[in-house]
Amino acid sequence: MFEKSLTDLIRGIRANKKNEQKYIAVCLQEIRNEVKSNDLDIKSTAVAKLTYLQMLGYDMSWASFYMVEVMSSPKFLHKRTGYLAATLSFQQDTDVLMLTTNLIKKDLASPAPVDIGIALNGLSHIVTPDLARDLSPDLVSMLNHSRPYIRKKVVLVLYKVFLKYPEALRISFPRLKEKLEDPDPSVVSAVISVICELARKNPKNYLSLAPQLFKLLTTSSNNWMLIKIIKLFASLTPLEPRLIKKLLPPLTSLIQTTPAMSLLYECIYTVITGGFLEAAGEAGHALAATCTNKLRKFLEDPDQNLKYVGLLAMSKLLATHPRLVAEHKDLILECIDDEDISIRLRALDLVVGMVHRKNIVEIVKRLITHIMPDQPEQSLHDPSTIFDPVYRTDIIHRIIFMCSQNHYHHLNDFEWYISVLMGITYKAGVNVGDVLTNQLMDVSVRVKSVREYAVQQMYHLLQDKKFLETAKRRDSNIEVLSAAAWICGEYCNYLQDIPSTLECLLAPQAAHLPVKVQTIYVHSVIKIFAYWTSQLTSQWNTELQHEFVKVTQVMCDKMDMFTHSTDLEVQERAYDVKSLFTIILDAVNAQDGVPAVLEGLPELFFMYELNPVAPKAQSKVPIPEGLDLDAWINDPLPDLVDDMDSDDSKESAQPSYQHKKKKKHSKKDASDDEDTKERRRAARREARKNDPFYIPSSDKKLVEFDSDIDSIPVVELRLDDIKKPKKSKKTKKPVVQPIYAEEEMPENAALSDEEKPAKKKGSVYTKKSTRDIFESAEDAGLNNVDLSTPLGEDEKFEQPKAYLSPEEVRIKEEARYRAERKELRALQVVVYSTYDCQQSLTMCL
Numbered sequence: 001m002f003e004k005s006l007t008d009l010i011r012g013i014r015a016n017k018k019n020e021q022k023y024i025a026v027c028l029q030e031i032r033n034e035v036k037s038n039d040l041d042i043k044s045t046a047v048a049k050l051t052y053l054q055m056l057g058y059d060m061s062w063a064s065f066y067m068v069e070v071m072s073s074p075k076f077l078h079k080r081t082g083y084l085a086a087t088l089s090f091q092q093d094t095d096v097l098m099l100t101t102n103l104i105k106k107d108l109a110s111p112a113p114v115d116i117g118i119a120l121n122g123l124s125h126i127v128t129p130d131l132a133r134d135l136s137p138d139l140v141s142m143l144n145h146s147r148p149y150i151r152k153k154v155v156l157v158l159y160k161v162f163l164k165y166p167e168a169l170r171i172s173f174p175r176l177k178e179k180l181e182d183p184d185p186s187v188v189s190a191v192i193s194v195i196c197e198l199a200r201k202n203p204k205n206y207l208s209l210a211p212q213l214f215k216l217l218t219t220s221s222n223n224w225m226l227i228k229i230i231k232l233f234a235s236l237t238p239l240e241p242r243l244i245k246k247l248l249p250p251l252t253s254l255i256q257t258t259p260a261m262s263l264l265y266e267c268i269y270t271v272i273t274g275g276f277l278e279a280a281g282e283a284g285h286a287l288a289a290t291c292t293n294k295l296r297k298f299l300e301d302p303d304q305n306l307k308y309v310g311l312l313a314m315s316k317l318l319a320t321h322p323r324l325v326a327e328h329k330d331l332i333l334e335c336i337d338d339e340d341i342s343i344r345l346r347a348l349d350l351v352v353g354m355v356h357r358k359n360i361v362e363i364v365k366r367l368i369t370h371i372m373p374d375q376p377e378q379s380l381h382d383p384s385t386i387f388d389p390v391y392r393t394d395i396i397h398r399i400i401f402m403c404s405q406n407h408y409h410h411l412n413d414f415e416w417y418i419s420v421l422m423g424i425t426y427k428a429g430v431n432v433g434d435v436l437t438n439q440l441m442d443v444s445v446r447v448k449s450v451r452e453y454a455v456q457q458m459y460h461l462l463q464d465k466k467f468l469e470t471a472k473r474r475d476s477n478i479e480v481l482s483a484a485a486w487i488c489g490e491y492c493n494y495l496q497d498i499p500s501t502l503e504c505l506l507a508p509q510a511a512h513l514p515v516k517v518q519t520i521y522v523h524s525v526i527k528i529f530a531y532w533t534s535q536l537t538s539q540w541n542t543e544l545q546h547e548f549v550k551v552t553q554v555m556c557d558k559m560d561m562f563t564h565s566t567d568l569e570v571q572e573r574a575y576d577v578k579s580l581f582t583i584i585l586d587a588v589n590a591q592d593g594v595p596a597v598l599e600g601l602p603e604l605f606f607m608y609e610l611n612p613v614a615p616k617a618q619s620k621v622p623i624p625e626g627l628d629l630d631a632w633i634n635d636p637l638p639d640l641v642d643d644m645d646s647d648d649s650k651e652s653a654q655p656s657y658q659h660k661k662k663k664k665h666s667k668k669d670a671s672d673d674e675d676t677k678e679r680r681r682a683a684r685r686e687a688r689k690n691d692p693f694y695i696p697s698s699d700k701k702l703v704e705f706d707s708d709i710d711s712i713p714v715v716e717l718r719l720d721d722i723k724k725p726k727k728s729k730k731t732k733k734p735v736v737q738p739i740y741a742e743e744e745m746p747e748n749a750a751l752s753d754e755e756k757p758a759k760k761k762g763s764v765y766t767k768k769s770t771r772d773i774f775e776s777a778e779d780a781g782l783n784n785v786d787l788s789t790p791l792g793e794d795e796k797f798e799q800p801k802a803y804l805s806p807e808e809v810r811i812k813e814e815a816r817y818r819a820e821r822k823e824l825r826a827l828q829v830v831v832y833s834t835y836d837c838q839q840s841l842t843m844c845l
Contacts, residue, residue, distance in 0.1 A: 003034055006048050024053065035066040044070050044078040051085045060089050064096045071122075072103050076114055079107070083122035090126045097126065101134050108138050113147055120153040124160045132165035140172045148184035155179060155190040159197060166781035169198070173787050180212045188216070189225040196232045198782065203235040205787035210236060210243060218250055223260045230263075234270045244279040251276065255290060261301075264294060265309050272316045288321045292328065299331040304340050311335060311346040318353045326354045333366060341391070348398055355402045360410045364402065364420060370395050372427045389430045389475070396424055396432050400439055407446075414443060414450040422457055425477045426467070433479030440483040444491065446612050451487075455494040458484035462504040471512055481513060482520040489524030490610060492531045499551065502528055506558040515567040522562050522573040526580060527605045529555065533584075534602040540594045549588055556581035630681045 004012070009027060016023040027049070034046035047063065047070050054060040067089070071082030090097060107119035123135065139161060142154045158176065162169045179191045192213075199206045210233075217229050230251070237243045254267045268291045271277065277284040291313075298310025314332070318325045325332075332354070335347035348367075355363055371392045403410065403417055411417055421436055444454045461467065461484045470476040488501055495501050505521050505528075513521070529552075536548060559581070562574035580601075587595035623629070 003042055003045065004030065004049070005045060006052060009049050009052065024056075024058070028053070028058070031063075035063055040070065040073050040075070040078055044073065044081045047085050048081050051081070051088060054085075054088055060085070061091075061094070064089065064094055065099075068096050068099050068103065071100070076112070076118075079115065080118055083118050087122055087125035092128055094126075097128055097131065100126070101131060104131070104135060105138060108135070108142065113150060116142075116150055117153055120150075120157050124157045127157075127160050127164050129164045132161040132168065136161055136165060136168040136172065140168075140175055143175050143179060148182075148187050151179070151182065151184070151187045152190045155187065155194055159194045162198070162782060166785050169782065169785050170787060171791065174791070177209065177212075180209070180216070185220075185222060185225070188220075189222060189228070192216070192225050192228045192232070196228045199232050199235045201782045202785065204239055205785065206232070207236055207240055208788070210240070214246065214250075217247075223258075223263045226254070227263055227266045230266050230270050234274050237274050241275070241279070244274065244276055248276055248280060252287060252290075255294060261298070261306055265298070265306075265313065268294060269313050269316070272313060272320075277320060285321070288317065288324055291317065292321070292324045296328055296331065299328065299335065304338075304343060307335065307338070308340075308343050308346060311343065311350060315346065315349050315353070318350060322353065325350065326356075329354060329359070333363075336366060336370075345394070348395075352398055352402055355410055357410050357412060360402060361413075361416065364399055367395055367399055368420070368423065371429065372423065392428065392430045393432060396428060396430070397435065399424070400435055404439060404442075408443070414447045415453045417443065418450060418454050418457055422461070425461070425480045428477055429475050431475055431477060433477035436477055436480050437483040440480065441486060442612075444487050445610060451491045452494040454487055455491050456496075458487045459495065459497075459501060459504075462488065462501065465509070468507075468509045468513075471509075471514075478513060479517065482517045485517070485520045485524040489520075489527035492528045495528070498528060498532045498535075502532075502555065506555060508561065511561045511565075515565065515570055518562060518565060518567070518570045519573060522559075522570065522577055525555070525559075526577045530601045530605050533598045537594045537598055542592070545588060545592070549585060552581055552585055552588075556585070630684070636680070 004027070012023055012027070013020060031046045031049055031053075034042050035050075037043055037046075043066060047067055050058075050060040050063055064086075067082050067085045069082075070078050071086060073079055073082065086100075104119050104123055107115050110116055110119075123131065139154050139158055143151060145151050145154065155176070158168075158172065176191060176194070179187055182188050182191070195206055195209065213229050213232060217226065217233075220226055220229075233243065233247055237247070251267050251271055255264060255271070258264050258267070271287065271291060277288050280287050295310045295313050295317075298306045298313075301307060301310075311332070314325055314328070332347055332350050335343055336351065338344050338347070351363055351367075399420070403420075408414070408417075418440070421439055424432070425436055440454065440458075444451055461481065467478075468481075471478045485505060488495060492498065492501075502525060505525050510518065510521055536544060556578055559574050559578045562570055563578060565571050565574065584595070584597055584601070587597045
């Protein structure tokens with residue numbers, strides 16, 4: 001009578017903060033004694049206290065049997081405590097779950113609605129395959145309960161039962177379908193929710209519900225139910241495209257009239273992703289414009305959740321209607337400066353797709369402020385986000401992707417782009433040197449008109465001693481020096497001060513640079529030196545000769561810091577360059593005039609201009625005459641050929657047959673040697689199909705690939721057909737078109753008549769694909785249930801078998817014993833008869 005209540009336990013824990021563990025240990029010992037009491041009030045209070053302690057992290061699985069006892073109490077307060085404890089502690093492998101079957105059956109048959117409701121709620125948490133199998137008939141029969149409260153709960157519990165026992169779905173689906181016409185709207189809403197979840201796993205089963213669902217869509221005023229119905233139709237329309245034309249009018253009406261933001265978003269999202277815009281034909285553009293105008297309200301709303309889903313829907317619409325999305329550029333750019341990082345990243349995805357020649361400079365400047373804020377103390381961004389290396393790296397990759405996509409299609413001013421890359425090099429705060437190096441070199445090679453400006457910028461970078469001091473920092477982009485050295489070496493004709501450039505490349509700080517940078521430094525030194533000698537030969541005299549010898553000797557001595565490098569490639573290149581310097585010095589000292597070695601040195605590096613390679617150059621390399629790619633290089637071993645012929649004879653039958661069809665013009669009476677060779681070639685081609693180290697030479701795969709591309713339903717945007725509004729004539733400044741270097745192709749390249757014209761694809765900033773993280777093994781069973789075929793006569797719920805009485809068990813055991821004795825006697829007769837026959841045969845012989 002002096003037991004602690006739950007309130008006393010909570011107060012005691014708060015009063016013993018210093019000795020909380022000790023106090024709880026004492027309480028647990030008291031609870032262990034209380035749960036053994038025959039008084040259900042004391043036992044129920046003990047279970048309630050255990051439930052509270054379980055939420056604090058203490059194990060209560062040892063008291064599972066006592067929970068079942070409290071669940072069986074006729075009092076509602078006790079029963080509620082027991083079910084609550086069970087839902088929190090019972091697992092799928094709890095051994096006392098088998099004792100709850102009849103207990104739950106009894107509560108489901110109770111005349112008190114509260115008892116039924118509490119049993120249904122508890123069952124939804126602790127249901128197992130055995131419980132689902134045994135209780136399915138009771139639950140299905142309760143779908144006709146007189147109270148809507150019970151019918152609604154039964155419908156929702158059935159979803160959990162289907163997950164554990166998928167066979168129940170097929171048997172109970174007709175009854176579940178009837179509830180779509182239930183007079184109570186809460187029951188109908190529960191059925192829609194269950195069907196919507198089931199359709200996510202196998203939507204084909206629920207196409208037959210389309211008429212009823214459409215009726216509910218056009219008559220119901222419950223927004224939450226309408227959202228579920230629209231989601232359900234979104235999963236059905238890919239299987240039945242004819243539904244799109246039927247659904248288009250009601251969805252359009254909802255988009256234009258509903259004030260509910262949640263319903264509005266679901267309608268817009270379904271229209272965008274479900275193919276409704278394409279099916280609408282000429283009205284699709286007007287519908288897309290309506291969707292974007294409605295989505296603008298989401299972006300203007302202060303609620304961050306609405307802003308995020310608005311950006312998400314905009315990104316889906318961007319693929320088909322980019323100009324409509326670009327009309328709201330002002331709001332999207334404001335979202336880039338939002339404090340919420342998730343909204344900012346979603347807005348960045350949109351900005352990448354909106355970029356074009358007219359706005360790329362504005363967008364890039366806006367993004368650069370995220371990595372190089374002018375006034376950090378007045379920045380709108382969270383400082384932890386601004387200095388987050390992952391975020392800064394992502395911004396830089398997006399900038400480079402926007403500028404370089406489609407071979408720099410959106411760029412007019414490449415000098416501006418070089419300046420942007422240089423600014424990122426100095427103030428990025430993250431190591432993106434490899435990306436910047438590739439961009440600087442690629443732009444310099446492709447765009448002739450920017451080479452002079454690029455050389456000037458690279459020269460300033462090589463001179464920057466402060467930048468060299470950052471070589472050992474983790475966030476340094478010191479790798480960009482390799483691009484600077486390579487550009488200065490390749491296009492050294494634009495250098496204004498060659499000796500100063502050579503001095504920068506041979507500075508003592510160069511020995512502390514990464515080995516990749518040192519390698520390029522050494523190679524650039526000899527290239528610049530070779531170009532310099534070609535300039536000196538035209539004004540060669542005695543004074544210049546002495547000066548040249550001094551400079552060359554100094555360079556040869558400074559090359560020793562590279563010859564002592566620990567990297568083998570740097571050593572090898574340094575020794576090669578030093579040997580060239582030695583040869584040049586010997587030749588210059590040996591004669592007064594210009595040595596022949598100085599005149600021939602530039603030809604080693606500047607024989608031809610380095611141009612970019614065309615993307616299709618590799619595929620257009622012609623096969624040399626007389627080269628048979630299918631012939632053996634060496635004669636094959638006989639055993640190997642025999643094994644291949646025996647293993648792949650079946651698989652090679654079809655290729656060899658096709659080959660014979662193509663060779664109809666050959667002689668009819670081929671020799672055995674030709675047939676053997678052809679069979680070997682076919683087997684070899686078949687064996688090489690899955691070889692990752694073999695590059696096929698034929699164009700068959702290219703043709704197959706092109707045919708696959710043509711079968712993909714791509715939405716083709718013809719922006720040229722849109723009538724542009726007349727504008728007043730304005731004087732525009734002439735835009736200087738950049739001069740691109742001609743892309744190189746192999747000699748005697750094959751003509752491109754056989755190649756299909758490549759379709760223009762929109763550039764998308766790709767990310768790693770994600771999968772459904774909520775998919776579990778329980779869903780696999782529902783995927784195999786087929787609801788399209790009618791129920792068979794034998795498809796019924798398993799009826800539980802009653803236990804036999806002791807007398808019935810005794811009679812059954814006696815009958816089994818008599819049957820076994822009868823079989824034993826028959827076996828003995830057969831054995832004795834066989835023995836007698838053997839004895840008689842022996843005597844006769």
